Amino acid sequence: MFLVGGRLSKVDVDKVSGIYQNTNKFLAGFIDHSYKDLDYVVKDRMFLENLFDIEFYEPTERGYFYNDNGHSFDATLFIGNEGTILMFDVLLFCLIDNATQDFILSAIVTFFINKVIIYVRRNSGRRNVVRKALIDERFLT
Numbered sequence: 001m002f003l004v005g006g007r008l009s010k011v012d013v014d015k016v017s018g019i020y021q022n023t024n025k026f027l028a029g030f031i032d033h034s035y036k037d038l039d040y041v042v043k044d045r046m047f048l049e050n051l052f053d054i055e056f057y058e059p060t061e062r063g064y065f066y067n068d069n070g071h072s073f074d075a076t077l078f079i080g081n082e083g084t085i086l087m088f089d090v091l092l093f094c095l096i097d098n099a100t101q102d103f104i105l106s107a108i109v110t111f112f113i114n115k116v117i118i119y120v121r122r123n124s125g126r127r128n129v130v131r132k133a134l135i136d137e138r139f140l141t
Contacts, residue, residue: 039062040065042067043067093107
């Protein structure tokens with residue numbers, strides 16, 4: 001792997017930049033329909049495909065991209081999940097309060113557990129981006 005401890009060495013930076021340039025050229029040509037053997041079509045999903053959340057077409061001759069009106073990418077983030085997170089915090093507070101009969105201790109423990117979850121999620125996300133996107137950890141803020 002190119003990364004050692006989340007950092008790229010000087011030699012690996014040259015390799016990674018070459019890989020990025022090749023990938024960028026390929027994707028630009030793919031989007032412009034420059035490759036005859038790698039064609040694709042953009043279309044809407046049929047009702048049954050939306051209902052069962054599957055695709056019926058096999059990409060044998062061409063690929064299929066589907067319009068995303070439901071913002072499927074947002075499901076991977078915490079956008080729109082604030083109510084679920086709030087419910088988790090309230091239930092955690094009530095569980096600890098019920099067990100200890102001390103609401104101040106419950107608030108403190110809930111606060112620290114929330115901070116630990118945020119820390120783990122942030123570090124896991126950074127590590128995932130560094131590992132899968134070959135981005136040096138120094139470029140992430």
